[in-house]
Amino acid sequence: LAAMAEQQQFHLLLGNLMSPDNSVRKQSEEMYDNISGQTKITFLLQAVRDASAAEEVRQMAAVLLRRLLSSSFDETYPHLSPDMQTAIKTELLVGIQTETSPSIRKKVCDIAAELSRNFIDDEGNNQWPEVLKFLSGANLSSPLSQVISSLLQTMEDQSNPRVQAHAAAALINFTEDCPKSLLIPYLDNLVQHLHVIMVAKLQELIQKGTKLVLEQVVTSIASVADTAEEKFVPYYDLFMPSLKHIVENAVQKELRLLRGKTIECISLIGLAVGKEKFMPDAAAVMQLLLKTQTDFNDLEDDDPQISYMISAWARMCKILGNEFQQYLPVVMGPLMKTASIKPEVALLDTQDMENMSEDDGWEFVNLGDQQSFGIKTAGLEEKATACQMLVCYAKELKEGFVDYTEQVVKLMVPLLKFYFHDDILSGSAESMPLLLECARVRGPEYLTQMWHFMCDALIKAIGTEPDSDVLSEIMHSFAKCIELMGDGCLNNEHFDELGGILKGKLEEHFKNQEVRQAKRQDEDYDEQVEETLQDEDDNDVYILTKVSDILHSVFSSYKEKVLPWFEQLLQLVVNLIGPHRPWPDRQWGLCIFDDVVEHCSPSSFKYAEYFLQPMLQSLCDPSPEVRQAAAYGVGVMAQFGGENYTPFCREAIPLLVGVIQAADSKSKENINATENCVSAIGKVMKYRPECVNVNEILPHWLSWLPLNEDKEEAVHTFNFLCDLIESNNPIVLGPENTNLPKIFLIIADGVANESVKREDGCSKRLANVIRQVQVSGGLWTECVSTLNETQQKAIQDLLNTA
Incomplete structure (x- = not known):
């Protein structure tokens, strides 16, 4: 009650602050000034949020609260208790969401914008991430508009450059975290304001030499372009001349950071708007960058332009593609120096x-x-950025990067032991398969030499790396290298070492799960503990996926020759698919056996006792991921497994049909498993027709096409469809070709959804089917008339490209 009375008194005080009577107002101002800052914040927020209070009292409270946060933030807010700080943030976010009075809601947005501005540190990092998650998650178009306009107004406050800079930093945080779809409606207003501010600040730089706000505005523009992507094209010409002007003229030492940020901004805009729009300026921009680069020897080691330059070059490489190769001789020297x-x-x-x-x-x-x-x-950090750029060049330029592969690989391999910085280690691992791809053009001897230089270091790193994120990157890269190098790339010592490491990873996986189960029985167990255990579990499963990746690459390269080596891991993989294991274990265990069947058949049948029944049972598993792995397994048994698997394929068909015909089989979480079942039935009909009544099931199978999610399986189904059409299958074509419109529809949908790739031989076969119909006028008209505009365009695209 005392608190309520105090709050009522405060409302009265706020009313008196607006009194036309000078003496009443003066007395009230003295009373207000004597209240401590922390108490003021509490009372003001309560007054703003009190729906029963008079509107003018609430408005006054909102104005005073914003003023307090603007002028006395450091003296008041940090001294509040953590609970009170959380309560204020929560109240503001709830107020934005629930406030019914538009004018009060606008003022609450202003307060939230002011508070979020104060949470930007000097490096531009946002210390109140919830406000961004909240605004982007809630699709709150009106409040977002108000927050953006509040920040823009603050940025235009010429009297206080420091406040302007903070508002610009807050805007950068908003636009970086704001989904594109949410930003687009405000883009025009945002961009026009930024342009006005940029022009004003450019004048100020020329007249007074002040640069702080301009630095932030340039980064704001870059951030908006980065989020808006192609929607930024109409504004390109508004900004590019001024930005180029800054890079050309901001050559003094104190303007190095501004110049660096402007270089970053230009390259981000170029990447956002695409090659076509950027090309007329590309040559001039490249010359500016080259000029900076040739002056590089004069730059001091701590020059902030260096890291911006390195990143800008990589973006230019993405924009220009192969045309960038000509600039490598200039770019690579400083880049290697920084990476080293x-x-x-x-x-x-x-x-x-x-x-x-x-x-x-x-x-x-x-x-x-x-x-x-x-x-x-x-x-x-600079070293890490440089390593990432080398990865980018190798990825984008491929054989165009071959002249630099030797020096880069000599730099990168030792970095697999660089434990001081995870990003450097990850970049090193990521570069390995990319460098091999670049080196291919020099022939097998050069490639093998390079692989030998990497191989031992990669295997050792898999055995010793403690951080699971970095470890998974190394394992993934190693698997890609083996796929690239193929049969014969690992010697006996490599296999021995790798086998021991993978065995250790699987044993550790089971042990960790036991430890976690024990912790769940512990008396200290609660929701927080469970959250930690879930994180550990996710990390473990991620490593398991990489064990599967490595085994996949070994099986696909070495085929059945590798099975004796695999037997040391066999029992552990069998344990994974036990009925009581968690679903990710069963999913990845089945994936490993899928690879054994696909790449090592018919020898794989000697292990059938371990996986056939679990695979059959898994077709009806509650987890779609497990169903998908099992259905894929049936498909590869039909395609590669040989006669021994015939009875199993026969037994699987009704189960596969059951999955496809289930009520929710097309839902988002089930669709991939369902499409694998459709593909598996197609493979059984194609490769093991004796297992199934083809004539009975074909009409159903056609009704399930096309596959739109699983592109790899879609190719199998389209190839089989071509087989059936080319052999004039009467069930597929229908009496007097009456099914052709339906087939056109399947093909058109497949092309429109990119399930049919131009480079696949399958697309030529499908185009031939269409051309055969094209020559018979009436049938062609009938087929095309059933298609909508998108589908008709897809058919035309197929005819033009295949």
Whole structure:
């Protein structure tokens, strides 16, 4: 009651602050000034959110609260209790969502914008991510518009450049995290405002030399373009001349950061609008970059332009594609220099460490026994960026990058042991298969030499890397390398080492699950513990997927020759598909056996006792992922397995049909499993027709086509459809070709959904079917008339390209 009375008194005070009587107002202002800042925030927010209070009292409270956060944020807000801080943020977000008075809601948005501006630190990082998640998640178009306009108004407040810069930083955070669909309606207003501010600030730079706000505005423009992508095309000509002007003229030392950010902005806009729009400016931009690059030797090591330049080159490479190759001789020197930065490291006793910790930029890892390992972090981010750029060049330019593969591989392989920075380690791993692809053009000897240089280091890294994210990247890259190199790329020592490592990973997987189950029985177990256990479980499963990747690449390269080696892992993989295992274990266990059947048949049948029954049962599993793995298995048994699998294929057909005909088989979570069942039935009809009454099931199978989600399986179904049409199958064509309109529809949908790829031989066969119909006028008209505009265009595209 006391609190309510106090709040009523405060409402009265707010009313008196608006009194026309000078003495009443003066007395009220003195009383208001004597209230502590923390108490003011609490009372003002309650007044704003009190729907029973008079509208003018609420408006006054909102104005004062925003003013307080603007002028006295540092003196008040950080001293509130954490609970109170959370309550304020929550109240504002709820207010934006539930407030019915438009004028109050506008003011609540202003307060939220002011608060979010204060949560931007000097590096531009947002310390209140919930506001972004909330605005993008709630599809709240009107409040989002209000928040954006509040920030734009603040950016236009010429009297306070620091506040302007913070508002610009807040806007960057909004646009970076805002989904494209949500941003587009405000794009025109946003862009026009940014242009006005940029022009004003450019003038200010020329007249007064002030640059802080312009730096942030340039980054805001880059962020908006990055999110808007092709929707930014109409605004391209508004910004590009000014941005090029900044890069040409901002050459003084104090403008290095502005110049770097402008280079970043130009390259992001280029990437957003695409090659066609950017090309007329591309040559001029490249010349500006080249000029900066040739002055690179004069740049100091800490020049902020370096990292912006390196990233900009990579974006230019993505835009220009092969045309970028001509610039590599200029670009690669500084890039390799940055990627080769060797950090300062030291082994220290605890006393030395305490003396050094004052020295900025050192990080320490305690090794026990009074010893610590220290690393100076300066330059590590730049090194990581440079490594990512090398990955980008290898990926984009392929054989165009071949001249640099040797020096890059010599740099990258040792970095597989660079434990100080995860991004550098991941970049190193990611580069390996890409570098092999680049090197292919030099012939098998060069390629093999390069692979030998990588192989041992990759296997050792899989055995020793402790971080699961980095480990999964290394395993994925290793699998891709084996697929690229093929049969013979691993010697006996490699196989021995790899077998031991994979066995260890699988054993660890089971052990970790046991430990987690024990923790679930523990007396300290609660929701928070479960969340941690779920995260650990996800990490474990992710590593399991990479074990599967490696085995897939080994089976596809070595075929049945590798089965004796695989037997050391056999029992562990059998354990994965046990009926009581979690569904991801069963999914990935079945995937491994799918690979055994696909790549090692008919020898695979000697392991049939371990997986046939579990696979059959898994066709009816509650988990769609498990059903998908099992259905794929039936398909490869029909295609590759040989006669031994015939009875099993026969038994699987009614189960597959059951999955397809289930009520929710086309739902988002079930569609992939369902399409694998359709494909499997097609493969059984094609490769094992003795297992099924083809004439009875064909009309059903046609009604399930085309497959739109699983593109790889779609190709199998279209090839089989071509077989049937080319052999004039009467059931498929129907009496007097009456099914042809239906077949046209299937083909058109397949092309429209990109389930039929131009480069597949299948597309030529389908185009021939259409051409045969084209010559018989009446039938052609009938077939085409049943199609909508998109489908007709798809048929035309197929005829033009195949």
